[in-house]
Amino acid sequence: MSVLFAEICGGITSPKGFVAGSAFCGIKKGNKKKHDMALIYSREVSTVAAATFTTNKVKAAPVRVSVEHMRTPRVRAIVVNSGNANACTGLSGIEHAKRMAVATGEALGLKERQVLVCSTGRIGVEMPIKKMERTIKKLPKALQSDGSLKAAKAIMTSDTFAKEVAVELVIDDKTVRIGGIAKGAGMIDPNMATMLCFITTDAAIGKKELQHALSIAVEQSFNRITVDGDMSTNDTVIALANGLAGNKPLKASQANSHIFQNALNYVTLQLARMIVEDGEGVTKFVEVHVQGAATYNDARKAAEAVAKSTLVKCAWFGCDPNWGRIMDALGYCSIKLREEMVDIFYDGVIAVKNGMASKTPFSKLQDVVAKEKFTITIDMHLGSSEYIVYTTDLSTRYVELNMGE
Amino acid sequence: MSVLFAEICGGITSPKGFVAGSAFCGIKKGNKKKHDMALIYSREVSTVAAATFTTNKVKAAPVRVSVEHMRTPRVRAIVVNSGNANACTGLSGIEHAKRMAVATGEALGLKERQVLVCSTGRIGVEMPIKKMERTIKKLPKALQSDGSLKAAKAIMTSDTFAKEVAVELVIDDKTVRIGGIAKGAGMIDPNMATMLCFITTDAAIGKKELQHALSIAVEQSFNRITVDGDMSTNDTVIALANGLAGNKPLKASQANSHIFQNALNYVTLQLARMIVEDGEGVTKFVEVHVQGAATYNDARKAAEAVAKSTLVKCAWFGCDPNWGRIMDALGYCSIKLREEMVDIFYDGVIAVKNGMASKTPFSKLQDVVAKEKFTITIDMHLGSSEYIVYTTDLSTRYVELNMGE
Numbered sequence: 008m009s010v011l012f013a014e015i016c017g018g019i020t021s022p023k024g025f026v027a028g029s030a031f032c033g034i035k036k037g038n039k040k041k042h043d044m045a046l047i048y049s050r051e052v053s054t055v056a057a058a059t060f061t062t063n064k065v066k067a068a069p070v071r072v073s074v075e076h077m078r079t080p081r082v083r084a085i086v087v088n089s090g091n092a093n094a095c096t097g098l099s100g101i102e103h104a105k106r107m108a109v110a111t112g113e114a115l116g117l118k119e120r121q122v123l124v125c126s127t128g129r130i131g132v133e134m135p136i137k138k139m140e141r142t143i144k145k146l147p148k149a150l151q152s153d154g155s156l157k158a159a160k161a162i163m164t165s166d167t168f169a170k171e172v173a174v175e176l177v178i179d180d181k182t183v184r185i186g187g188i189a190k191g192a193g194m195i196d197p198n199m200a201t202m203l204c205f206i207t208t209d210a211a212i213g214k215k216e217l218q219h220a221l222s223i224a225v226e227q228s229f230n231r232i233t234v235d236g237d238m239s240t241n242d243t244v245i246a247l248a249n250g251l252a253g254n255k256p257l258k259a260s261q262a263n264s265h266i267f268q269n270a271l272n273y274v275t276l277q278l279a280r281m282i283v284e285d286g287e288g289v290t291k292f293v294e295v296h297v298q299g300a301a302t303y304n305d306a307r308k309a310a311e312a313v314a315k316s317t318l319v320k321c322a323w324f325g326c327d328p329n330w331g332r333i334m335d336a337l338g339y340c341s342i343k344l345r346e347e348m349v350d351i352f353y354d355g356v357i358a359v360k361n362g363m364a365s366k367t368p369f370s371k372l373q374d375v376v377a378k379e380k381f382t383i384t385i386d387m388h389l390g391s392s393e394y395i396v397y398t399t400d401l402s403t404r405y406v407e408l409n410m411g412e
Numbered sequence: 413m414s415v416l417f418a419e420i421c422g423g424i425t426s427p428k429g430f431v432a433g434s435a436f437c438g439i440k441k442g443n444k445k446k447h448d449m450a451l452i453y454s455r456e457v458s459t460v461a462a463a464t465f466t467t468n469k470v471k472a473a474p475v476r477v478s479v480e481h482m483r484t485p486r487v488r489a490i491v492v493n494s495g496n497a498n499a500c501t502g503l504s505g506i507e508h509a510k511r512m513a514v515a516t517g518e519a520l521g522l523k524e525r526q527v528l529v530c531s532t533g534r535i536g537v538e539m540p541i542k543k544m545e546r547t548i549k550k551l552p553k554a555l556q557s558d559g560s561l562k563a564a565k566a567i568m569t570s571d572t573f574a575k576e577v578a579v580e581l582v583i584d585d586k587t588v589r590i591g592g593i594a595k596g597a598g599m600i601d602p603n604m605a606t607m608l609c610f611i612t613t614d615a616a617i618g619k620k621e622l623q624h625a626l627s628i629a630v631e632q633s634f635n636r637i638t639v640d641g642d643m644s645t646n647d648t649v650i651a652l653a654n655g656l657a658g659n660k661p662l663k664a665s666q667a668n669s670h671i672f673q674n675a676l677n678y679v680t681l682q683l684a685r686m687i688v689e690d691g692e693g694v695t696k697f698v699e700v701h702v703q704g705a706a707t708y709n710d711a712r713k714a715a716e717a718v719a720k721s722t723l724v725k726c727a728w729f730g731c732d733p734n735w736g737r738i739m740d741a742l743g744y745c746s747i748k749l750r751e752e753m754v755d756i757f758y759d760g761v762i763a764v765k766n767g768m769a770s771k772t773p774f775s776k777l778q779d780v781v782a783k784e785k786f787t788i789t790i791d792m793h794l795g796s797s798e799y800i801v802y803t804t805d806l807s808t809r810y811v812e813l814n815m816g817e
Contacts, residue, residue, distance in 0.1 A: 062744070063740065063744045064749045065767075066743075095739050095751070095769070129736070131736050131739075321814035327815060331497075331535030334500050335535070338468035339467070339469070361502070362470075363500055363502045364536045364537075407808060409727065
């Protein structure tokens with residue numbers, strides 16, 4: 008298939024009409040300089056919004072408030088803070104998340120319900136809300152038409168690099184852009200972290216159509232990454248579409264809709280891959296590709312079991328092509344399996360043939376696992392279902408980073 | 413309830429009529445001295461046998477062979493090797509496991525089917541079967557009436573201490589003994605390890621009654637421990653009962669049967685705890701006690717999610733009383749949960765009250781987590797179901813030990 012979009016610079020401020028900015032508040036003690044609040048805003052018109060939130064039953068207050076605000080037909084801004092997750096904070100947490108939306112609304116001349124709220128950082132700590140309200144007042148002045156990188160930096164916690172991507176495509180002879188920023192699953196800071204992702208587009212698209220497209224994109228990207236298997240209380244992906252590109256509104260099942268979907272998939276997958284690559288203490292980026300599974304669900308369970316196995320991940324860290332641990336994980340993940348049918352490949356080199364050691368020299372497998380990126384392909388030979396998970400090794404550095412303050 | 417049994421010395425050779433011994437074979441390259449084969453034998457009479465095997469679908473050859481041999485009404489010996497798991501070895505693996513039983517039978521004058529076979533060590537490597545057959549011929553001469561510790565040592569892989577326990581109880585005025593040895597879930601050696609446990613008793617008990625009692629004991633002990641969440645291809649628990657104590661055969665629902673069950677539970681729980689304490693790189697032994705859950709299944713899922721969370725375990729290693737990670741794990745484990753009802757205690761000290769930080773000073777919680785053993789109690793306040801899991805921290809040393817050869 009020909010590529011129908013091109014990657015461009017500019018992140019979330021590349022689509023028409025979106026501005027972003029950041030400011031220093033000092034939410035987390037000891038944070039002397041780093042900007043820790045960000046604002047994303049559609050300056051000219053309101054937007055339709057789509058979102059996916061954590062399925063964790065312990066949901067942070069901003070998640071609960073944003074879920075409510077998503078009922079609004081058109082929103083216009085997202086306010087975000089790092090340094091405090093506002094999770095396990097009870098009724099006062101809900102009040103503080105609302106006050107963030109109220110303060111942002113006042114600063115921009117919007118209703119509270121037109122503002123979505125996100126937080127990332129410590130769990131179980133009360134927000135310094137008054138200080139934050141003062142910072143929010145200053146945020147509109149910080150908004151810039153090239154402010155994407157500043158917002159991407161302000162939402163970072165233990166991330167080591169800012170995560171931005173943008174693409175351009177043509178729909179109805181109109182230039183349409185999609186931009187995104189994200190922060191990763193770093194959890195050292197110090198209680199819990201969060202995957203946050205904000206996507207903007209100037210495409211004209213209905214709320215339902217945007218939600219449908221976002222759900223597909225998230226399923227194929229953020230839902231397929233794992234660093235340590237712990238799901239956060241705050242995970243949020245929000246997409247805003249303001250329609251300024253001037254295309255005819257996208258409808259499902261049109262060719263244009265497929266082009267938009269592909270471009271959106273690319274944006275989310277790139278950001279998801281960056282999150283994995285920037286995982287704490289990560290030294291390897293590994294694609295686990297299961298094929299030939301009896302069912303889609305079996306393919307998913309098998310790929311996730313291998314990608315999350317502590318022992319498999321430790322072996323990768325040690326550059327050890329330890330396929331016995333992969334066979335073991337396949338055996339305990341409750342899927343249809345015939346041991347004597349399983350083949351396993353390391354970057355295409357066969358390691359396991361019919362469930363037993365292949366004749367490939369051990370050193371050849373070691374060469375693959377010594378690389379920073381490689382793919383493990385597992386063929387179950389039981390059907391035609393497949394699934395991919397993007398994962399990492401488990402390093403001593405990961406443990407050190409997660410030992411606490 | 414009064415204690416109706418007493419702990420004694422002697423392990424698996426303390427019950428009447430059982431002997432054990434070990435020998436050096438050199439199954440694993442580089443192993444110059446350590447005994448790596450063991451034999452357990454009921455010298456005077458045959459025994460009924462009960463067993464539980466790994467539920468991993470990738471089953472080692474000795475597991476498949478022992479499952480078959482368990483159909484025999486009465487068996488008499490267990491032959492075990494360390495250094496090679498005989499897993500993922502195809503048809504020749506099955507043949508080799510059978511040859512171990514045949515050779516043992518010939519050496520002791522038994523039928524092949526009266527011998528159970530166990531292996532632990534590397535996955536995917538062919539057994540040096542001829543060398544092993546030669547060693548098996550010598551094993552009967554090594555049998556001793558106090559050979560339990562030798563057998564316990566011969567089955568060790570990365571274990572740092574031998575695991576033995578025995579108890580004595582009185583049934584029908586007869587002295588009944590139960591002894592056990594086990595090896596732990598060390599997985600560095602180098603592909604995969606195994607939990608193996610062998611229990612002997614001179615109690616008179618039927619095969620079905622012994623299986624029933626063993627299943628209950630395993631469910632409350634070995635099924636409740638976790639070091640890294642990876643289930644092995646070789647896990648095996650076998651109990652042999654030869655009836656030499658002379659009690660009337662135990663029947664279910666008799667008082668004597670309960671006394672025997674309690675003693676057996678104690679033996680398996682002690683061995684299970686030793687396995688956890690000897691887990692690779694372990695610095696903490698943690699009991700996770702969930703109570704007040706809506707259902708038994710919810711209590712189990714909650715306890716297992718907390719006990720297996722990479723982030724929770726890293727925090728314990730760092731002596732960080734990070735209850736946010738526990739709340740997070742409770743949130744993602746698919747149980748009935750009301751965040752605002754959850755209380756969490758560290759050795760009885762309240763850390764979380766109604767889903768939020770308690771007023772307990774942080775330093776007091778730090779004092780608990782600094783200990784080598786502590787208990788996390790989680791009260792869901794939704795019902796009356798409870799569950800306990802015995803687990804460990806996750807240390808940098810664990811990762812180092814599991815990086816490969």
